[in-house]
Amino acid sequence: MSLAPPVEPMLARAVPRLPGPAALPGGTVLEPKYDGFRLLVFAGADGEVFLQSRNGRDLTGAFPEIADAAAALGEDVVIDGEAVICTGGRLDFSALQQRMNRRPRTVALLAREQPAHLVAFDLLQHAGTELLTWSYAERRAALESLFQGHGLQAPWALTPSTTDRALAEECWRLTEWTAVGVEGLVIKGLEQTYQPGRRGWLKYRTxxxxxxxxxxxxxxxxxxxxxxxxxxxxxxxxxxxxxxxxxxxxxxxxxxxxxxxxxxxxxxxxxxxxxxxxxxxxxxxxxxxxxxxxxxxxxxxxxxxxxxxxxxxxxxxxxxxxxxxxxxxxxxxxxxxxxxxxxx
Known part of the structure; x- marks a missing residue:
């Protein structure tokens, strides 16, 4: 694998209002911002898996259901996303924290009672090809193809995205969405490359x-x-x-x-x-x-x-x-x- 952990994830800078389409290269695309743990999933064709936190920490043992699903892909991939747990119809950040520094037996029990999901929003590597220099639009198409080709289901989830600002505001900023753990919107440029460690994206919190x-x-x-x-x-x-x-x-x-x-x-x-x-x-x-x-x-x-x-x-x-x-x-x-x- 040409990409090996730790890899700094690309980050977002807070903005006071939703920007216009010309704010980022190629026009803007909007995605929901989730209340979860940032997770980079490194999976090898041999079944080897490493789950990396935003700051480079090894979280493989904390999310065995995601690790097992990544190993089952049987492909060389690096996926960027957000680990989430849903409790009572709402994303539960405290349930994620309960996974930290626990014995494998305890984590296995928690995974059965409150399974975690990986909401994927970027693809950094696939089949030996590093995608960091690809545009967002190209990486998104490759990520959708990966999901479709494998028929991925839980614990995988593909984040929705849209270039329609009115649709994003209607869907992801209403009370019912914030009530279930969508914190706001992440705004990305369609022509943006993936820039590790740089706050090149924008985020607007409800x-x-x-x-x-x-x-x-x-x-x-x-x-x-x-x-x-x-x-x-x-x-x-x-x-x-x-x-x-x-x-x-x-x-x-x-x-x-x-x-x-x-x-x-x-x-x-x-x-x-x-x-x-x-x-x-x-x-x-x-x-x-x-x-x-x-x-x-x-x-x-x-x-x-x-x-x-x-x-x-x-x-x-x-x-x-x-x-x-x-x-x-x-x-x-x-x-x-x-x-x-x-x-x-």
Whole structure:
């Protein structure tokens, strides 16, 4: 095989709005953006398989059902795609995380109970021919031919794509799509080559509008940098739902000007420890504030059991609302605001 792991996958750059057809070489094609694990599948004609994560990690043992399906191809291929698991009609990112660092016996049990699928969206090599210098349109045709020639079914899935912007907006940005784990759109150029490690594609995330209670800040209460947002569970516990991106100067001034007051020793997060970001073990230093002030924020669709996985944008303070007006922790997904600019 001329391509051998690790190979850096081509990446996408966030944009605040959907671009026009001339934004990328040859015109744009749009694909759904899934809430999953990026996975490069290396398969040899001899049945040898390697599953590589975005950062080069070996995930072969974490997804045996995908590895077995790749070995069964009996061809020399390198496929780029997204590993996903569906639970209750929705893509389940936490189920993917449960596959990490587990014993083979445990992984085999999880694979039977919640099988993973590989949503393929690019073909980097086939039958000894490296395709990196081929255009997207040529690689897509080769990928479709591979699927058709083998009659590929689960755990394989071919991502839909379209050059029709109106169709993409109608199909993949509506509430029902975001509710099942489609985070937005990836925009690619029809004449683009595959450029490992380069952010040559574009991505537009659908954003949600929601409310939560400000429970703490990083920095100090009079000089806040970011906020930690919480919601009350039905049994009265105050639980973290999101952390914001750095606050805009206007919001820093409003919060630091006396709207947010320091919390006493009875604050529900007084002895609670948070980490600096999702999946990290690095402790986060924060200053609790009295959980009385409601804020409206914009976040993407990656929500696991009531908690936003990525930092959210604090949009405005809602002094007209009280904590009792905020949905409880784990409530159904908020409304989608597809025209709201994305931010990361």
């Amino acid at each position: 954003r949600n509008t929601a409310e939560a209670v400000i429970g703490a800040v990083t920095g100090s209460v009079i000089r806040p940098e970011t906020v930690l947002l919480g919601r009350y569970s039905t049994d009265g516990h105050f639980l973290l739902v999101a952390r914001s991106t750095p606050l805009a100067p206007r919001l820093r001034a409003e919060l630091g000007g006396g709207l947010l007051t320091p919390a006493g020793a009875d604050h529900p997060w007084h002895d609670v420890h948070f980490t600096s970001h999702w999946g990290s073990r690095e402790p986060l230093a924060f200053s609790p504030g009295a959980p009385q002030l409601v804020a409206e924020f914009h976040g993407d669709t990656a929500v696991d059991r009531g908690r936003w996985r990525h930092p959210v944008n604090l949009h405005r303070l809602r002094i007209d609302l009280t904590p009792d007006d905020v949905p409880p922790y784990g409530a159904k997904r908020p409304s989608v605001d597809p025209d709201r600019p994305a931010a990361e």
